[in-house]
Structure formats: C-alpha cells, structure tokens
Amino acid sequence: VMDTFAPVIDSLAAYFSANMSMLDTKNRADLLGPRPIYTKVRDDIPALYGAGTRAVNSLISDGTVIEGAVEGSVIFRGVTVEKGAVVKDSILLPGTTVRAGARVNCVIADKEVVINRNRELSGAPTFPLYIGKEIAV
Numbered sequence: 001v002m003d004t005f006a007p008v009i010d011s012l013a014a015y016f017s018a019n020m021s022m023l024d025t026k027n028r029a030d031l032l033g034p035r036p037i038y039t040k041v042r043d044d045i046p047a048l049y050g051a052g053t054r055a056v057n058s059l060i061s062d063g064t065v066i067e068g069a070v071e072g073s074v075i076f077r078g079v080t081v082e083k084g085a086v087v088k089d090s091i092l093l094p095g096t097t098v099r100a101g102a103r104v105n106c107v108i109a110d111k112e113v114v115i116n117r118n119r120e121l122s123g124a125p126t127f128p129l130y131i132g133k134e135i136a137v
Helices: 012-021 025-032
Strands: 054-056 069-071 086-088 103-105 107-109 120-122 129-131
Touching (some): 012 107, 120 129
Parallel strands (some): 054 069, 069 086, 086 103, 103 120, 107 129
C-alpha cells in the first residue's frame, strides 16, 4: 500500500505545516498527481522578479512582484514583496504587500494584508503568527 500525501488540517499550526509540505516536490506530485484539477481560470501576468531578487525553495504564483528576498515560502497571486524586504518560511495570501525593509518569518498573512516598512514579525513552525484579512501592521 502506497502512502498518499493527505494532511489533516485541524489547527493553524497544521495549516502552516501542510502548506510548507507543499514545497517538497514529492508531496506536490502525490497530492496533485496526473488527474485533472477543475477550477475557475484566473490567468494573470507572470511573476515579476526585480534586479537583485533572491527567491529560493518557494512556490510563487503568477501576478506577484518580488523585489526582495523570499525563502521557503508559499506566495499567492497578487503579492508584492518590496526591495529590501525578507520573507522566510511564510504563507502570504492574495494581495498581501510586504513593504521595504520588513522581515517576516513563520507568518501567515491573510488576504490584502500590509506589512509596513521595517517591521519585524516572527512566529514559529509550531506557532505561526497569523495576521487577519485587510490588516496593516
């Protein structure tokens, strides 16, 4: 019997862990597999990477603008990471903006969040920091 990747999401920490697990190619292939996925089409421009951008081991959706550094993160469509900002081990949902000089680690930013200039926000994998919809911090 083959193991199938099917995480149980029953807490904020489990949601964080399941998303971080998607960075593993095997887990992505196991979950998404060869079968079709039917969804609403929302084509957007490709992700834009500015000069000097650093993006490592991350899932970055189309329609994003990355000018800072992104590492080990899941970035949804329409996210902006400004120059000098650092996003590490985080989940940024659609429309989130990380302003210049901000540093985020183990953060889940819901839709349309703004993380202001030079802010430092950090959680832990077992207790990620959650920022609710449309909040500016």
